[in-house]
Amino acid sequence: MKSKRFSIPGRMVLPTVLLTLFVGTMFIAPLIFTFDATKIAVSERLAGPSWAHPLGQDGFGRDRLARVLYGGQVSLTVAFVASLIALAIGTFVGLIGAYFRGPFEFIAMRVSDVVLYFPPILLALLVVTIFGPGVTTLVAVLALLFFPSFSRIAYSETMRVSVLDFVEASRALGTAPSRIVARTVLPNIMGPILVQFSLTAAACITVESGLSFLGLGVVPPAPSWGQMIRSARTYMEQDPFGIFVPCAALFLAIYAINLFVDRLRDVLDPKGQLEGKDAVSATKDGAGTPELGEGNVAELRALTLTLDRGADLPPVDLVKDVSMALRANQNTALVGESGSGKSLTALALMGLLPSGIQPTSGQIAVGRKAGTPVDLASLAPHAAEQVRGNDIAMIFQEPMTSLNPVLRIGFQMTEALQAHSDIDRAEAREKSIAALQSVGIPEAASRFDAYPHELSGGMRQRVMIAMALLAEPKVLIADEPTTALDVTIQAEIMDLLRDLRSSHGSGLSMLFISHNLGIVADIADWVVVMYSGEVVEEGPTDQILRDPHHPYTRALLESMPSAHEDLHSAKGDRLDTIKGTPPLPHLRPSGCSSRDRCPMAQPVCATIHPDLYRATSGTRAARCLFAPEAPEHLIQKEAV
Numbered sequence: 001m002k003s004k005r006f007s008i009p010g011r012m013v014l015p016t017v018l019l020t021l022f023v024g025t026m027f028i029a030p031l032i033f034t035f036d037a038t039k040i041a042v043s044e045r046l047a048g049p050s051w052a053h054p055l056g057q058d059g060f061g062r063d064r065l066a067r068v069l070y071g072g073q074v075s076l077t078v079a080f081v082a083s084l085i086a087l088a089i090g091t092f093v094g095l096i097g098a099y100f101r102g103p104f105e106f107i108a109m110r111v112s113d114v115v116l117y118f119p120p121i122l123l124a125l126l127v128v129t130i131f132g133p134g135v136t137t138l139v140a141v142l143a144l145l146f147f148p149s150f151s152r153i154a155y156s157e158t159m160r161v162s163v164l165d166f167v168e169a170s171r172a173l174g175t176a177p178s179r180i181v182a183r184t185v186l187p188n189i190m191g192p193i194l195v196q197f198s199l200t201a202a203a204c205i206t207v208e209s210g211l212s213f214l215g216l217g218v219v220p221p222a223p224s225w226g227q228m229i230r231s232a233r234t235y236m237e238q239d240p241f242g243i244f245v246p247c248a249a250l251f252l253a254i255y256a257i258n259l260f261v262d263r264l265r266d267v268l269d270p271k272g273q274l275e276g277k278d279a280v281s282a283t284k285d286g287a288g289t290p291e292l293g294e295g296n297v298a299e300l301r302a303l304t305l306t307l308d309r310g311a312d313l314p315p316v317d318l319v320k321d322v323s324m325a326l327r328a329n330q331n332t333a334l335v336g337e338s339g340s341g342k343s344l345t346a347l348a349l350m351g352l353l354p355s356g357i358q359p360t361s362g363q364i365a366v367g368r369k370a371g372t373p374v375d376l377a378s379l380a381p382h383a384a385e386q387v388r389g390n391d392i393a394m395i396f397q398e399p400m401t402s403l404n405p406v407l408r409i410g411f412q413m414t415e416a417l418q419a420h421s422d423i424d425r426a427e428a429r430e431k432s433i434a435a436l437q438s439v440g441i442p443e444a445a446s447r448f449d450a451y452p453h454e455l456s457g458g459m460r461q462r463v464m465i466a467m468a469l470l471a472e473p474k475v476l477i478a479d480e481p482t483t484a485l486d487v488t489i490q491a492e493i494m495d496l497l498r499d500l501r502s503s504h505g506s507g508l509s510m511l512f513i514s515h516n517l518g519i520v521a522d523i524a525d526w527v528v529v530m531y532s533g534e535v536v537e538e539g540p541t542d543q544i545l546r547d548p549h550h551p552y553t554r555a556l557l558e559s560m561p562s563a564h565e566d567l568h569s570a571k572g573d574r575l576d577t578i579k580g581t582p583p584l585p586h587l588r589p590s591g592c593s594s595r596d597r598c599p600m601a602q603p604v605c606a607t608i609h610p611d612l613y614r615a616t617s618g619t620r621a622a623r624c625l626f627a628p629e630a631p632e633h634l635i636q637k638e639a640v
């Protein structure tokens with residue numbers, strides 16, 4: 001494996017140079033040149049710039065350049081140290097309060113509330129008046145003033161993040177709470193906290209200057225920007241340059257810090273880290289531009305998706321060695337129980353994997369209407385946005401949460417359309433209304449101006465389908481699109497999806513994700529069954545439904561109530577359930593992953609991990625030692 005080379009990301013170069021120059025000037029220039037910030041020369045008061053005093057002299061004849069540099073040292077140090085203390089205390093308090101709840105939450109939030117009740121500047125004045133002005137008091141007062149803003153943000157962000165799938169999954173994987181907080185939750189809340197840090201550092205500089213301006217900050221004759229403004233104010237009309245210098249220094253300091261932290265947040269965001277990098281090929285030697293097989297519009301080749309569980313726990317493969325070809329004009333169903341890896345496989349195609357999950361081997365290729373195939377995860381965010389929605393689109397389970405509730409349907413549709421094509425608003429409106437009509441929305445023109453809550457669940461899902469198809473993508477991923485709907489509406493949406501291929505005549509390929517093998521008969525030409533992160537069987541739908549070769553597919557069929565009872569049930573109207581639950585990804589048994597739940601399991605199943613054996617005819621494949629596709633010698637050796 002190649003060793004990582006340290007390099008500054010492109011986006012960070014300008015802010016880093018700017019901040020380094022600014023801070024460097026403040027701290028290094030006084031070491032090189034002999035500046036005296038306190039030497040008074042009354043005869044030269046308010047003198048203009050000269051070689052000896054490039055920024056002129058103040059009302060006491062002191063060198064203004066020296067004062068602005070030393071003042072900067074004080075302001076920046078106070079702001080940085082105070083913000084860092086506020087960040088550390090506030091984040092800790094908010095994180096612990098939100099994650100562990102109970103008394104932790106009560107104490108954390110009430111302490112922050114008490115501080116927030118006081119108007120900040122009054123609280124600052126109160127503390128400074130009690131403890132006396134000075135740098136240490138300033139740092140303490142600023143940290144006290146600003147830690148509640150960090151704790152509030154950390155609290156709300158932790159509440160949001162801790163119910164997300166990947167945190168739940170870490171819990172399910174038995175990771176210790178302290179580890180989840182430090183390794184999983186903290187990195188995911190750092191974005192807003194870093195932004196808050198920049199705002200706080202900037203606010204600290206202004207509050208410090210304000211207090212010094214009032215004579216309650218840095219003690220004279222030590223220089224500070226606030227003091228400089230205060231004394232320059234007296235001569236403002238005679239010498240406006242005197243007030244401009246410290247104000248410009250304040251402006252530059254705040255701008256440089258904000259720019260730096262803003263960019264840093266983008267770079268630290270795990271989703272942004274992929275910018276300009278090929279996440280798949282980075283793990284493989286010799287991988288280049290992804291390739292597509294003949295007639296395929298998207299393809300996964302031997303894709304493995306791995307969850308990084310931190311330094312102490314080994315990584316876990318959530319999806320293993322999955323290959324899938326989505327062909328033009330073909331509907332593919334991806335079927336399996338909850339947790340089998342269907343959604344992650346689809347998200348990998350979209351280049352939208354959650355943070356912490358990376359492709360560690362294999363290849364992802366998505367065909368474009370124009371241009372060479374791409375792996376979305378390897379594209380810069382802006383480039384990926386051009387492909388998503390345009391060449392590959394996705395609809396989700398819950399149309400209410402996929403549509404923005406505060407924007408009219410029409411606005412959301414035209415916005416999506418205009419993002420991918422160069423058309424004006426009127427044309428976008430026309431196309432959107434036509435799209436609404438094509439998915440069976442009555443009175444489409446008036447629905448165009450409706451808000452999502454004014455439509456029924458089925459209508460909303462139709463809108464989502466219309467939106468997804470607006471740019472005429474080659475691939476449409478439908479992730480359990482009917483699960484959140486009433487049974488009657490489900491049937492209507494299934495009919496709509498089934499008819500899409502004929503109504504959408506540009507070779508659309510649909511990947512239909514479902515946990516219900518029974519409902520795919522009408523819609524899919526090809527079925528891929530997943531279990532515990534692996535493909536266990538695939539083939540033409542009619543063949544798989546009539547004669548499943550993998551015991552898990554058979555069990556899945558027999559547990560499904562379906563309109564196609566005649567296709568699969570040999571047991572009349574009695575439905576079987578699949579006993580047990582799928583293994584957690586880090587607890588897969590040796591040999592065959594499904595053997596614990598398989599009625600046909602033999603001792604050999606514990607020793608051999610079956611491959612996905614393909615029939616010589618090249619169509620069907622099954623991952624079972626006893627499937628007709630499996631080479632006979634494998635079990636003969638172990639048989640009695």
Ligand SMILES: Nc1ncnc2c1ncn2[C@@H]1O[C@H](COP(=O)(O)OP(=O)(O)OP(=O)(O)O)[C@@H](O)[C@H]1O
Binds near residue numbers: 341345
């Ligand atoms: N963000 C994540 N972090 C860690 N593990 C995850 C994450 N997302 C999914 N997983 C795990 O990966 C495995 C596959 O999940 P996936 O969501 O792809 O399954 P699924 O078949 O789509 O299930 P469902 O039908 O419930 O959505 C599961 O074991 C799940 O717990």
